[in-house]
Amino acid sequence: MLPDSSSSQPEFDxxxxxxxxxxxxxxxxxxxxSFTSNTFEDLSPTIGVDxxxxxxxxxxxxxxLAIWDTAGQERFRTLTSSYYRGAQGVIMVYDVxxxxxxxxxxDIWAKEIDLYSTNQDxxxxxxxxxxxxxxxxxxxxxxxxxxxxxxxxxxxxxSAKTRVNVEQCFEELVLKILETPSLLAEGSSGVRKNIFxxxxxxxDAATSGCx
Amino acid sequence: MFGTQSTRDISFEFQSQIPNxxxxxxxxxxNITVKFQxxxxxxxxxxxxxxxxxxxxxxxxxxxxxxxxxxxxxxxANWYLQPQISSISEGIALKSSLKLSALTNTITLKRLxxxxxxxxxxPKVWFSLSGAAKKRSTVPESYYNDLTKAVxxxxxxxxxxxxxxxxxxxxxxxxxxxxxxxxxxRRVLVGYSFRDSDVGYCQGLNYVAALLLLVxxxxxxxxxxxxxxxxxVLVSDCYTNNLSGCHVEQRVFKDLLAKKCPRIAAHLEALExxxxxxxxxxxxxxxxxxxxxxxxxxxxxxLFNEGAKVLFHVALAIFKQDRRPSKL
Numbered sequence: 001m002l003p004d005s006s007s008s009q010p011e012f013d014x015x016x017x018x019x020x021x022x023x024x025x026x027x028x029x030x031x032x033x034s035f036t037s038n039t040f041e042d043l044s045p046t047i048g049v050d051x052x053x054x055x056x057x058x059x060x061x062x063x064x065l066a067i068w069d070t071a072g073q074e075r076f077r078t079l080t081s082s083y084y085r086g087a088q089g090v091i092m093v094y095d096v097x098x099x100x101x102x103x104x105x106x107d108i109w110a111k112e113i114d115l116y117s118t119n120q121d122x123x124x125x126x127x128x129x130x131x132x133x134x135x136x137x138x139x140x141x142x143x144x145x146x147x148x149x150x151x152x153x154x155x156x157x158x159s160a161k162t163r164v165n166v167e168q169c170f171e172e173l174v175l176k177i178l179e180t181p182s183l184l185a186e187g188s189s190g191v192r193k194n195i196f197x198x199x200x201x202x203x204d205a206a207t208s209g210c211x
Numbered sequence: 212m213f214g215t216q217s218t219r220d221i222s223f224e225f226q227s228q229i230p231n232x233x234x235x236x237x238x239x240x241x242n243i244t245v246k247f248q249x250x251x252x253x254x255x256x257x258x259x260x261x262x263x264x265x266x267x268x269x270x271x272x273x274x275x276x277x278x279x280x281x282x283x284x285x286x287x288a289n290w291y292l293q294p295q296i297s298s299i300s301e302g303i304a305l306k307s308s309l310k311l312s313a314l315t316n317t318i319t320l321k322r323l324x325x326x327x328x329x330x331x332x333x334p335k336v337w338f339s340l341s342g343a344a345k346k347r348s349t350v351p352e353s354y355y356n357d358l359t360k361a362v363x364x365x366x367x368x369x370x371x372x373x374x375x376x377x378x379x380x381x382x383x384x385x386x387x388x389x390x391x392x393x394x395x396x397r398r399v400l401v402g403y404s405f406r407d408s409d410v411g412y413c414q415g416l417n418y419v420a421a422l423l424l425l426v427x428x429x430x431x432x433x434x435x436x437x438x439x440x441x442x443x444v445l446v447s448d449c450y451t452n453n454l455s456g457c458h459v460e461q462r463v464f465k466d467l468l469a470k471k472c473p474r475i476a477a478h479l480e481a482l483e484x485x486x487x488x489x490x491x492x493x494x495x496x497x498x499x500x501x502x503x504x505x506x507x508x509x510x511x512x513x514l515f516n517e518g519a520k521v522l523f524h525v526a527l528a529i530f531k532q533d534r535r536p537s538k539l
Contacts, residue, residue: 024414025375044379045414047500048491073372073414078453079491196483 024072066195084116124153276329415495
């Protein structure tokens with residue numbers, strides 16, 4: 001994995017937009033922090049939307065990942081819905097120690113993806129977080145696998161705290177995106193230079209990238 | 212140190228303080244960071260030179276506070292709330308003494324408050340200025356106690372979310388992140404969620420109520436400040452079920468930025484950067500999450516006196532502040 005070099009012009013083959021969704025407190029922000037800076041912290045609730053950028057080498061390709069983190073409380077869905085647009089991958093997170101965060105994925109979050117994702121081939125990934133609290137677990141791994149099969153998504157269980165499977169979550173998702181020609185075309189550095197842009201730019205090849 | 216010029220625009224006035232910091236930022240000694248706890252118990256980490264500047268400012272604020280106390284000792288407690296019978300106010304029937312004094316002293320008051328309310332006086336001044344005192348006076352004295360007793364043990368979607376957020380509200384704070392801090396914040400938030408079921412509980416209010424508690428010191432006063440904020444000071448429906456007020460604020464702010472800072476707006480437009488990405492949190496948490504506590508509270512000083520427009524001024528000022536001469 002390459003560290004993020006902030007000042008110099010980033011070099012990458014592909015730029016992908018990933019999105020983290022799921023109920024409040026399942027650990028979306030913590031998972032993201034665990035992935036981007038290898039640290040674990042008890043984080044405050046996300047208000048609205050946040051994002052982080054990470055440069056990685058996966059599958060022999062230099063990638064720039066723009067990962068969008070969303071607020072989980074129900075009423076914030078009116079604010080977060082527009083961020084599904086143009087995402088190549090969506091990670092649905094639940095907490096293995098709280099059943100309702102799992103049931104809400106089929107009741108709410110999977111429907112949100114269908115409603116707002118503009119990308120038919122968008123790769124979905126189911127992630128059960130907090131496996132470090134094994135004694136408090138109420139959602140079995142089998143249930144996760146069954147859900148993933150039914151909704152056609154990838155599946156992993158992880159712990160943002162112990163960092164078990166954290167990198168794998170993002171790696172598996174990205175590998176799958178790399179296997180999908182339509183997504184690959186969207187993320188190609190020839191068309192995408194800016195993490196905020198939803199659609200390919202026309203002719204501004206000289207843009208200096210993002211902040 | 213604090214702007215003496217009378218500018219029309221508060222974003223300007225806020226900005227005018229910033230250049231004073233700049234020299235230290237550019238010439239500061241690299242890599243010497245120090246940590247300290249600010250007045251409200253938040254840990255602040257900064258470059259040693261910046262911290263020195265901060266200390267200077269704090270000392271000035273302290274001096275200012277001493278002047279206020281001296282006035283209080285001189286003129287008697289709550290002198291600033293006493294009506295001043297003057298020719299302007301005589302003809303107008305005013306219900307409360309606060310209104311009277313506010314009217315006669317509007318301009319002086321506004322100028323003083325923009326320079327910052329000394330922290331020792333904040334609870335008193337906020338309570339009167341914001342209308343919280345008036346709000347409380349319209350209900351029986353036991354209202355808050357009755358409310359918290361009546362809702363004890365009740366479980367709703369709001370209380371579940373509140374319970375989830377208590378340990379995540381300024382984690383590590385020496386008082387907020389204790390059982391006592393959690394219990395107090397919980398009573399305020401749960402109480403309010405029952406007072407206004409349209410709002411219930413919205414994430415963001417946890418930070419606002421927490422900071423109110425730290426300033427007001429008593430939970431009942433913090434509760435009334437929260438009530439007056441949501442019911443009178445802020446744009447309505449900011450925190451209700453679909454956050455409609457919040458959506459409106461973001462649209463207005465976007466338009467305002469385009470009008471007031473066209474070059475920044477054009478630059479962000481070119482990047483397709485939606486300002487609501489950063490500004491949503493500013494408006495919902497009233498900067499409590501994004502500015503150092505004393506800075507946020509300076510904003511709140513003005514917010515309680517001048518109303519919700521202040522949030523727009525400050526948000527604009529932040530965008531202006533980040534404008535680097537070489538780039539834009």
